[in-house]
Amino acid sequence: MTEETPEQRGVDRDWSGIRRSANGRPLEWIAEKMIQGVSFTAIAGVFLIFLFVGKEAFPVILSQTDSRLIQPIIPASQMATTPPEVLQRYLGLSVREFKALDQETLKDLMQAREDGSKDIPEYARSDPDSGVNGSGWSYLLTPHQWSGYDRPQYIWQPVGNIQKFNIIPLFVGSLKTTLIGLFFAVPLALAAALYVSQLAPVRVKEWVKPGIEMLAGIPSVVVGAFALLVLATWLQSLFHYEVRLNAFVAGIALGFAVIPLVFSIAEDALTSVPKSYVQAALAVGASRWQAARDIVLPAAIPGVFAAVVLGFGRAIGETMIVLIVCSAPVMSWNLFDSARSITTTIAAEMGELVPGSPHYRILFMLGTILFAVTFLTNLLGDFVINRLKRRLEGKR
């Protein structure tokens, strides 16, 4: 028997197996592609929602809508003499829709339009505001002195002869309820998270954590009903304000919806801080509370901040609670006045609208703005979180 040299040994081994690329594992390849496909679908979904909602809102953004009470009328008898482009625009139809309709139907539509304008009662016709297009940008954003009012005001009153579409009260309403909700929920949720993750004995933790997280499972209609029937009364007897159902009650109820979310994420962040930090702090003579406050909380701050940002998104997007508790779109910064949030407005009004009407388009625009606001908040939040993380890791 001859002794093998190391060179021979190397040559004898078959290395061709390493060159079969991924074909050797077809199932894994398929699984990988499927997962990739799913994640792209999710991103595409978000993008498409924005696109379609934004498309409906586009005419408002370009000031192409007209919500005047008295609109120019082309009598049905003049149909033959009117150019088709004018007719199409007059009837508010797309080119395709216009082409799909026959002459008879178009005539009916024009007749209906003509008759409709005759039905406007005389007192409304004589209103000085009957020629005002409330869906223009200046009316959407700045106060206007409507007839019957003694000064310019922000008014959202989309149903009636004279439609008033000022969106500022809705933004104020959303801001009021959201901020109250966050101011109520964030400290409570963070304190609970700190307690459960750092201080609580195991047995307490086993009860408190699922208990708080169970709050997340309560449907918001139920939270809203609870706030309407019970919470509103309690809070009124506690703070003695005048209006029983107001932004404050709605905000507190919103807080109950936000607490489990913020708690859950913050608790995860705090728990994932290495135990060695706590041990080190205790070893230099910190109490458990001092270790939690001085070492663990700062170390978990990116995650805690993320929890707050998500809480904000949840609060501003929540619809049902505010809708149930209060929904008068009053323009007031007073926390104890009623309020109507953007989402509430969309939910309450969308069902009764003529698609394509100014009101309809403005609701879509509100949705678009809301989407943009939450998107930007999350983007900004992400930026801040990354900076905090880099600073903690000493990379600056």
Place this chain on the structure above:
Amino acid sequence: MAAPTSISAKNSSTQAETRPLLETRNLELFYGTSRALKGISIGIRENLVTAFIGPSGCGKSTFLRCFNRMNDLIDGVRIVGECKVGGEDIYAKDVDVIELRKRVGMVFQRSNPFPKSIFDNIAYGLRLQGIRSRSEIEGIVEQSLKGAAIWDEVKDRLHQSALGLSGGQQQRLCIARAIAIRPQVLLMDEPASALDPIATGKVEDLIVELKKDFTIVIVTHNMQQATRISDYTAFFYIGELVEYDLTTKIFTNPAKKQTEDYVTGRFG
């Protein structure tokens, strides 16, 4: 099992009367129902380095943590027997654990600096002690970093994050943090096990240096390390203290067969 007081009497007649600083008698520790320490009696003297050696899982780290009650953090731990520091029973009902830990400092196996600046890592313990004066804190920080032989490496970057330091530097920073609060005892749980030989050498030199001011108890897996730095060595095996004597004696002429087998590398 050797009786600690008799050992100190045997080996050092001059200090025969001095009480050991750390002392346990029949200390037993249970994790739930399993008995991790089986009646340990030991007396550890002041201003010396005492090494705990033994195979993994023999209870030496657990025992070390009894002296600053770090085991309290683990759920289901129960301790029976006597454990005294400076003559005080530290498991008595009225003991303030925080005060105890200020006197019995600890350095851990994995370096664990806070995610804060180098300066704040050390200043934190001082602020906990109630020291408010900035200049005083600065003074102690400098002194501690010098004491831990890391001052020259970090003096220009005191306000940068401690997480930017190398592993060996981080561990010396942790030692500086531990000595800054001037404890009387320094417990070290394998402080060099995660370090390269050069960093280990620095930490060992430091331990020998610190002996002047502190009573050091060190857990180590590294037999050479024990011979290099310790005065006394205790050999643990499956929850029991097998032998406790002068380091030179343990490594050259152990009384027990088990000890001899372990230090000569026959098992463990």
